[in-house]
Amino acid sequence: MIQFIDVSKFYEDVVLKDISFSINKGELAFITGPSGVGKTTLLKLIYAETIPDEGNITVAGWEIRDLKQRTIPYLRRHVGVVFQDFRLLHNKTVFDNVALALRIHNMHPKEIKEDVNEVLKDVKLKHKTNAFPQHLSGGEQQRVVIARAMVSRPTVLLADEPTGNLDSANSEIVMNLFKEINARGTTVLIATHNESLFHHTGRRVIYLKDTAIEREVSG
Numbered sequence: 001m002i003q004f005i006d007v008s009k010f011y012e013d014v015v016l017k018d019i020s021f022s023i024n025k026g027e028l029a030f031i032t033g034p035s036g037v038g039k040t041t042l043l044k045l046i047y048a049e050t051i052p053d054e055g056n057i058t059v060a061g062w063e064i065r066d067l068k069q070r071t072i073p074y075l076r077r078h079v080g081v082v083f084q085d086f087r088l089l090h091n092k093t094v095f096d097n098v099a100l101a102l103r104i105h106n107m108h109p110k111e112i113k114e115d116v117n118e119v120l121k122d123v124k125l126k127h128k129t130n131a132f133p134q135h136l137s138g139g140e141q142q143r144v145v146i147a148r149a150m151v152s153r154p155t156v157l158l159a160d161e162p163t164g165n166l167d168s169a170n171s172e173i174v175m176n177l178f179k180e181i182n183a184r185g186t187t188v189l190i191a192t193h194n195e196s197l198f199h200h201t202g203r204r205v206i207y208l209k210d211t212a213i214e215r216e217v218s219g
Contacts, residue, residue, distance in 0.1 A: 001025040001156060001187045002046060007055035015041050017211040019055070023189055025155075028182040030198045031191040033208035039191035042208070043158050046189070047079045048072045060155050077105070080149030084161040086141050088133040088148075094120065095129045098148045105152070119147045123177060139170030146177055150186075157181060159190045163197065171197070 002023040009016045016038045023029050031039050044050045046059055048067055057064040060078045067075060088097050095116055102112045120126045123143040133141055142162060149157060159178065163171035175197060182188045190197070198205050207214040 001027070001060060002189065003056075003058045004045075005056045007045065007052045007057055009038075009041055009045065009050065010053050014211045016045075016208075019213060021206055021213060021216070023187060025187055026182070026185055027204070028178065028188040029190075029204040029206065031189065031206050031208065032193060032195065032198070033214075035193060037208045038211060039193075039208060040160055043081070043160050043189070043191055046156070046158060047081055048075055077152055078155045080152065080154035080157045082142070082145050082149050082157065082159040082162050084164045086133070086145050086165075088141060088144060090133050093130050093132055094125060094136070094144050097133065097144055098151050101148065101152050115151055116147075119151045122150070122180075123147045137170070138165050139167075139173060142166060142170070142174055143177065146174070146181075150181060154186065156187045156189070159188070159192075161192055161194075162190060163192065163194060 004019050004021050007016060007019040008014070019042070031042060033039060041050065045052055045057055045064065048064055051065060059075065062075045089100070092100070098116045098119060099112050102115060117126065117129070120129060123146055125140060125143055125147065128136065128140065133144065136144065142165075157178070162178075163174055166174060178188050178190065192198075202218055204216060204218060206216050
């Protein structure tokens with residue numbers, strides 16, 4: 001489902017060097033390591049926000065280095081992304097934030113309404129359909145972000161420090177949502193420095209250190 005082979009990414013300095021790993025279809029796994037170690041860059045490589053300088057990446061059958069700019073949106077239909085800083089449009093309602101991607105794909109309004117209402121029900125925010133993001137708690141905003149990422153039914157869901165701005169109670173709610181999403185067959189990869197999210201879960205954890213993979217263990 002996701003495969004890195006000897007992947008390196010350079011900016012002014014080395015960010016990632018000779019990274020090789022694979023995430024199986026239907027797996028829920030974690031990437032961890034201290035701030036600045038390259039977790040966010042690794043996720044950006046998966047959804048083609050940036051392209052590797054060396055090595056090869058395959059995501060859901062797509063070869064990232066072979067992608068043309070015009071084909072990247074097709075890849076992203078298969079990859080949902082949950083950002084730490086939410087990136088919600090504050091002048092749009094919860095419904096419209098979630099519906100945005102479907103409208104870009106020119107779906108029929110009836111289908112959009114059905115799909116958005118279904119995913120908002122899944123994240124337990126159906127009652128907030130007409131609310132604006134600034135009137136929601138941090139935990140509710142993150143659930144809107146998850147709904148937005150999942151409304152297109154991607155095969156892969158990426159999450160970048162998804163509980164970084166949340167208290168422990170809301171972190172637990174968000175993590176339970178990821179587990180439910182994974183149980184339905186979606187491959188989930190979570191980047192976090194918060195070890196409590198994966199301790200004693202039995203899930204695979206990939207540790208980054210000094211631009212490279214230090215080790216892999218079960219959480």
